[in-house]
Amino acid sequence: MSSERRKPFPFDVFEPVWQAEWDAKKAFHTANPGDADFDATKPKFYVLDMFPYPSGSGLHVGHPEGYTATDIIGRYKRMNGHNVLHPMGWDAFGLPAEQYAIKTGQHPRTTTEHNVESFRGQLKRLGFAYDWDREVNTTDPGYFKWTQWIFLKLYDCYFDELSQKARPISDLAAQGLSRDDIDARRLAFVSEAPVNWCPQLGTVLANEEVVDGKSEVGGFPVERRPMRQWMLRITSYAQRLIDELAGLDWPDGIKMLQRNWIGRSEGALVDFQIEGGEKVTVFTTRPDTLFGATYMVLSPEHPFVESITTAPKRDAVLAYQKTVSSKSDMERTELAKEKTGIFTGAYAINPVNDERIPIWIADYVLMGYGTGAIMAVPAHDERDYEFAKLFSLPITQVVQPPDGKEWQGFCDDGIAVNSGFLDGLPTAEAKAKIIDWLAERRCGEQKINFKLRDWLFSRQRYWGEPFPIVWEADGHHHAIPESELPLVPPDLVDFQPTGTPEPPLSKATDWVQYSATARRELNTMPQWAGSCWYYLRYCDARNPERFVSREAEKYWMGGGKPGGVDLYVGGTEHAVLHLLYARFWHKVLYDLGEVSTPEPFQRLVNQGLILGEMEYTAFREGTGVLVSAKDVKDVREESVDGKVKLVATYKLSGQMVIGERVNEDDVEKVNAVFVLKSNPEIAVDARSFKMSKSRGNVVNPDTVIQQYGADCLRLYEMFMGPLEQVKPWSMNGVEGQSRFLARVWRLVMESDQEGNWSPSPQLKDVPTDKKLAKAINETIKKAGEDIEKLSFNTAISAMMVLTNTLTQAEVRPASVLITFMRILCPFAPHIAEELYSRLRLAFPALATSGFVADCAWPTYDASALVDDEVEIVLQVNGKLRDRITVPIAITKEDLEALALANDRVKEFIAGVTVRKVIVVPGKIVNVVAN
């Protein structure tokens, strides 16, 4: 008992009380159109968090960052008379649960349920104003029924190029297409193409899930192999996914990432006749350099390679193909520096000048992009240049750099030269002209190419949504009837991957057999499936009839104008994957008339990563003991730049004695940024790292809540700095917020000798004086404006200023404190509720009954903000010389006269001539004199 530190205010008592109170009264229940308590006169506001994957390790401090931000906005909008939708749920299918299950033998459903339970508890302890009645869980059959239903929508439509829209597949049947042709047009289709197979994970992966030839999860090698897989035709939407980014209020960086990922490039297809053979089509973005094409390169996997290779070259070509195919994607990119390749012995004819150009194969040409073949223009492409130099191939300059510069290797745009009928044309015109020329002769056409590949949508996993598809003995697939949804995965005891591409569901022999003739699809959907549409389900989370009712969707997603979720907050890690997939699904649903807006998320904000506490490392050259040994822990020898040096981790007990910045030339560059004031020989490097278990710098939100309270954690995370910025954790900073809240508490309450709290005698029901009126009105204004700007750190700072002013006031008008609680409520809801209720007890006439969270956001009185007097800065030649206080209504002339009569100003204009006086009313007077 005695060892436990006394709490500066009893958050540990009142926080759970209010949380229970909100729960019991369903304080943040949100009504839908059609509900009895729905108020149609209010505007809607849909504020969304990226729902978490309920991992076994629980919430980390990054979660409450975004969640607190949306909670503040949501509560603020609520107080401002909006119908606010602010829900939470669980993205609970996925690899980690399954892998944990394999390790422990527990069913993934059990561990998932357990983890969800603990996540929900943690979030409730943070006091977020969620409508828990709308909680969703992607692994709930009532939820994934509709994930499967949406899949069937994708299965049952095709992309109509003419209207650039998805249309029902029945259109095609009406046109008399064959069954195979129809299957080949579906947005969800089966493909036999090479896919990313990860043997360790025992599953295939989407392109987006492979980073540098390794799996994004786990970092295992990934190989390409042809397999029969389900694909989603996201490429059809490539253009719309780019175009419709324009209207979104998203960070530029994320838009750019998506644009790059989709990778649109304009160019042309050009046919080259192979001598004594067929035509090879290449894609180029620079058709204007066709005259400079001196050789051609095919990807080693190109289907023509076999037929065109001449007999003498056959062995060498086969050997090269073999080396390339044995390389993993990773090796292929890692060894990107040196070019390799081999001549096939074949020649192609350049259509523009009938020149014979040799055909090579090289692994710098990728089968997956364009046509898998290029025309090489070494004079104007860096890669082709390198290759041509290496193999002594001819280089012909066909573009003259602008501004008369010399051609040196390669160049971008310029004027065409050595190019026959293109000579003299600037690049853009040359491109247009050559495309026309090629089109006339039917050996080329304009072409827009995308990097984006179709989305590989099946996984060989147990813990995911089964496909609502069956296969007939004749090899055809078809959908199961909607009435059979949800299709629940069979209960397996052994859900280990089979180690082969055969999915684990194959082990459920009874389940697999759908009918006498048909077997079920054994693959499952990837984790992304559930997160592609969860924001829609929140609008109408318990609807058994539809994935979301039309009215609810129309209301919350705001059919018409821009529409969509009003604010979506989450980390950058989903910049391409989730955000691209969700946009794609949404557009399909929009085309099919199932939703009312073309885009799901109107405004997106990325919260910045929270790094671990700053770490200080102190060291010095040579041997010897560090002087401030008591401050330095963990001294060890380490090799820095090949030399052994003394390195020490510097962990002061809450103190940090760091001196001035030193000249970088004077210290070792590796670590030294600072020197100790007490001992200039010791350099100290301060930096923070990503939180990780191995580094031991992970901060657990539960610990913070226990020690300082949920309000304090919320406030601290918002005060750290701008929401979108990367910032280091600081336990001292948390203390600071705790002190602030304790000061707020003591504005209202005071304690006696025994530590009992009672209302402060300084609180009085008195009229507000001018000074305090100004202070409270300024806070209302600034906090409100800052919340709108998501500038929470400055809003909190405004409340601190108010607190400091109130602390100094001898008498604190109760009405001011009551207003203050309404401002504080979105940020620190528990203490605001507690103090509001205590204020109401002491001053029943001044406060309304009910939650402070249900109060209206206070309005400020603009007249209280203006002073009678204003401080004016006096400058001479732009330098501050004095400040004077003048009546607000002073004329420009009088102000100028006052300035020139000022002693300090006179001092500085003595002996020189006044040239000009600049008067900015209410701000400054600048006297220009020389």
Added chain:
RNA sequence: GCUCACGUGGCGGAAUUGGUAGACGCGCUAGAUUCAGGUUCUAGUGAGUAACAUCGUGGAGGUUCGAGUCCUCUCGUGAGCACCA
């Protein structure tokens, strides 16, 4: 290599249209209170000086009465992409 973003005290960060640089918090210093303090309160805290002067927003130029803010160049840091023809 390419693209984007960012450089402000000992630290995290504030600064409407160009108009008092450093709000607020941490840390630090001194004093008071307390049996005690990881308590609270008061004052101070960019450098520099006895005090002024002066110098200060990565660096160098420029525009302006006036620049953290606008322009040019340059250096550094972080993130993303990386044979995409």
